[in-house]
Amino acid sequence: MDASPILLVLNEAGLGAAEDIARRFSTARIHGLAGRVPSADTQFNETIDHIRLLFQAGHPIVGFCASGILIRALAPLLADKTTEPPVIAVSEDGSSIVPLLGGHRGANELARLLAKALGGHAAITTAGDTRLGVALDAPPDGWRLANPEDAKPVMAELLSGASVRIEGRADWLKEARLTEADDAAISLIITEHPEEGSPTRLVYHPQKYALGVGCARGCDARELIDLVEAQLAGAQIARGAVACVATIDLKADEAAVNALASHLDVPLRVFSAEELQRETPRLKNPSNVVFKEVGCYGVAEGAALAAAGPFGTFKVEKQKTDNATCAITRSPKTIDVTASGRSRGHLSVIGIGPGKDDWRTPEATRLLAEASDVVGYSLYLDLVESHITGKTHHNFPLGAEEDRVRFALEEAGKGKNVALISSGDAGIYAMGSLVYELLHRNEEYGGVSDAAKRVSVTNAPGISALQACSARIGAPLGHDFCAISLSDLLTPWEVIEKRLRAAAEGDFVIAFYNPVSKRRRTQLAAAREILLEHRSAATPVILGVNLGRPEESIRVTSLHALSVDDVDMLTTVLVGSTNTRTVMRGDGKPFVYTPRGYAKRIDAPGAAPAASKPAPTEEKSAQADVQDTENNT
Template sequence: MDVAPAIVIISPIALKTAQKISAVLDESLIHGYAKSGSKPNVDHHLSFSEPMEHLRSLFQSGTPIIGICAAGILIRALAPVLAEKHKEPPVIAISEDGSSVIPLLGGHRGANALAHEIAEILQGHAAITTAGDSVFGVALDDPPNGWTLANPKDAKPLMANLLAGKSVKLSGKAEWLENASLPLDETAMLEIVTTEQAETGNESKLVFHPQTHVVGLGCSRGCSLDELDDLLQKSLAQTGISLGSVAAFASIDLKANEVAMNQLAAKYDKPLRLFTADELNEQKDRLQNPSEVVFAEVGCHGVSEGAALSGVGASGELVLAKHKTANATVAIARAPAPVLTESIGRARGRLHVIGIGPGQAIWRTPEASSWLAEADEVVGYGLYLDLVASLIRGKQRHAFPLGAEEERVRFALERAGQGHNVALVCSGDSGVYAMGALVFELLDRPQNNGGVSDAARKVEVASAPGISAMIALSNRIGAPLGHDFCAISLSDLLTPWETIQQRLEGAAIGDFVIGFYNPVSKRRRTQLAWAREKLLEYRPADTPVVLGSNIGRESEVISTTTLKELKVDDVDMLTTVIVGGSQTRLGGDGHSSRFVYTPRGYAKKIDAKQMKTETNA
């Protein structure tokens, strides 16, 4: 299981059971319910105040859930977010005394096995309800690692026939099938086939493929997917090997960002594993088509054959020598046993730039949570990493201080360039006064002018949006950003003060609502005061101003004032300031309700419509 499970308890009675499980399951974390405002139990690794939202957040992030509570709580919490069966994490319900362990979801994604393990820890009973597992000791729709099922849609009807009392014929060799309690009969009409060759299955015949082959790829820069794919299909057809028997595609690390190779891997859901030129050259004596030209160009005597042989190891053999087109090459090698892809070469590095919002779990997108849970390593400012501690426990954590932004981003890119799956954590939105822009700046900057290495430039980069401080504050207080607005940072560390002044005056002239980031610091106490005086030249003194700090966290503080009464001493480094435009209004009675909004002009539209109606009358 790639992601450590969360042990969730609602009642203090369940704590002892949780501790027994946590003591045995590596990196598992106890999540304990604590009412809002109360101190969490010291035995809890993490506390939450909204059980339903917390459970959904864990589930959507792909975190396995061990709920020591009534099964109904888990069912009611997760029902609204159930989606794709084959992508859902394991969910297990355990009675508070530990006597019953019930896998509710993800039985064939690790829940059944985890339930057995927990039942052994607690000396309880694992109530496995999936029919195949309980009757035959095997799940035909979920083959073990290293095997694929060619016709998964036919697994259910064939299993139904077995449960109805029919027998099955086993053709081929597979220890995991031979050791199961299947009703075997050589004369049976139902059949289970294990083969490396391409074979068609149906409702009476399941076809399993051992993933014993590695396809080596090579291509010129800019080669099309169609050309590479066509060569692959012809190569597989020539050998008779099924695509299901291919464990991975492999190539030289210089091709880590080759578009056609990555598209091919994505199209067939196969990992792309990469080797250095030196690693590929270790296969020189085993190549059927060594090339001095290739060696002079990339440092090894053959890419596709060398990559295929590197993937299957010393005991493997080449079954298809290099075949080529104008821009692509393909070679295929076979191992004597299924290939464990994580143990060969390395993956293409990945950098996910993740906006976590203000830090509140229910404001974090499922995509952001999922990427954090999947990451091998996390990089960020220490405070931001603490805010997502429940999702990154057990991962390599690289905390950087404030002011070390470029070092932080460069480090993340270079780690990704070494083949790691790296998450770069940003508060708010990753592209709003955060690290997103710096990531792409370093990728775009020449290496001899402070840019990153060639390896770092080949990583996959993707960004997950988050709720920015300005957007969060606007929603908390009403809708001050209801009409045209802009954001301006008052920090002159990276932008000349003269430029900031020009932008601010332009926004003032344009009557934009303004969200101020970095309004003050310990040494900067004059910029916000200047901004207030400049804005007073263009908008009323009673223009509403909203101040917010720690938005979405327990220490959240929101207040309102006016432009004339705005005081620098009421603002600190963690405060976001929204200054309204000339049309922004403060509403409510100031006691039971208080809100700020900027109308878009609907009232004028209604008035015009009424006037037209009266005129026509």
């Protein structure tokens, strides 16, 4: 379990048990139903929606409630049990703890811990655990089942009383309640060599081998993979017995190396030249050429030895092709891949939306949960505080954007999983572009180190302020629009003014970002005057403040009445085009939209009546909406 468990509480009756667990597990956070659990770390209003959001984001869920609530909420989402997070139901008094989902992905283990803490009973219902004392489809760390698709029929036979033949040795099977027989039709094979499995034959591989590799920059992935496959086959080593792919940190971003790790479905571990140099006395094929290139006498052999540990020995010495090398070592015990080297660093550039949980994508929430470190402006970190408990926080003030991004990249360059947090969408007037700019710059011109350049990057989109503002008031962005930042901190005003005039002449709906600040009080007024040269004083203007937050407000004014005193840095300003319309509804609330022209198509000379004109369903729906709007007007 990588993510912190969420303790879901629906009323005061379950709060005591949840608080007991929260005190014992520092990373656990209490999420409570608003109005019923006021002391919760995070409050929510819609129970079913909130449970689904947490589940889709990968959070383990411990619900202090009836199991039926969790079952009804999650039933539509269930698809792949191998990827779903643990879900546990706990009775409100803490006496019964029932793992509902993810028994072999941490739920059973967590349930036992909860039962011990609460003095309750862990009602483990997973058949393998209860009847056989072992989960044959989920071997422990350091082991791999070669044919997981056959585990279900084998388990079914064993649960029906069938005996089993165990060939080889695996300490984790010693305590299993299995009936063994030499002539059993079902067999469990423990081997480091390639073996075929079947619905009556499960093959388990102890992961004792480390695969060290090196390659020329730009090496074709197929060349490296073919070299490795040939050496594994020649040495009679099963793919599943390989614990990791290891190399020098200079190759952390090498496409072929990453493709190989993906091909074998094992982690990539990287080592510095200094770490690999310590393995020199054990190398079989030291190379002066390699030393001159990267600072150590062997990459493939050195990495294989470093990953296997001090008692590792060569199974395959360095083998090479024109552009690739590999070596294979064996450890006397299964390899703990987290104990040596480091992973390739990862940076998640996360747009958290305007701040509301409902407006953040499941991908963004999942990436937050997976990160070890979070970097951002303190206000943004506060907005996702319940999702980053227990992680290392790095707060940066406004105005330190470049320092913030550079720090995030450098920390990721150390092998960490870092989340860089932006409000809205990180790629729209936020940190996304700066990440890629720093990756593009040379280090001497303010870029980042080579280690930082080798990290993998995920850019998770978020709901931008312009989208949120538009959705709250109707559909003012229904036709062509653009976004313009009025901040001249990084862009000269002359350039901004040129863009304003072009947008005004093009009759775009315009979203203004950074409209005013304490220092800048004239740009918005100047923009209004430019726009008034091209569109009516009555043009609708929408002002959205603190969108998605409790203090949210949104109102409609006109271009003529737009005042700088009504706007601050937390305000999104949308200015309509000449076609944008404001309509007052029967409840006294306005909506604003910009038509796309469907009404003109309906009213065009010679056009067939709408009822008889064949059209896609979406078009018919759009035309009906336009007609309804005209009636309202």
